Amino acid sequence: MVRCVDNLHRGDGFAVYMIYSNVDVLFVRTAVFLPLNEKLKQAVGVERDLVCNGDEQFRVGWNIYREI
Numbered sequence: 001m002v003r004c005v006d007n008l009h010r011g012d013g014f015a016v017y018m019i020y021s022n023v024d025v026l027f028v029r030t031a032v033f034l035p036l037n038e039k040l041k042q043a044v045g046v047e048r049d050l051v052c053n054g055d056e057q058f059r060v061g062w063n064i065y066r067e068i
Contacts, residue, residue, distance in 0.1 A: 002062050014052035015040050 018026045040050040
């Protein structure tokens, strides 16, 4: 656990990778993504996003396994 938090402090990766159906976009962004991201940022003590929304943060052309 300590190593995971240290990685997050260094900016390495995300705490959570979320992939969901387009049908659920509104619900996920308002009821899951925003509250979860804020709580994780408070718990870890960083200002950057810790929840990855695959549609926005995955890099085009990169292998999905390397992104996770």
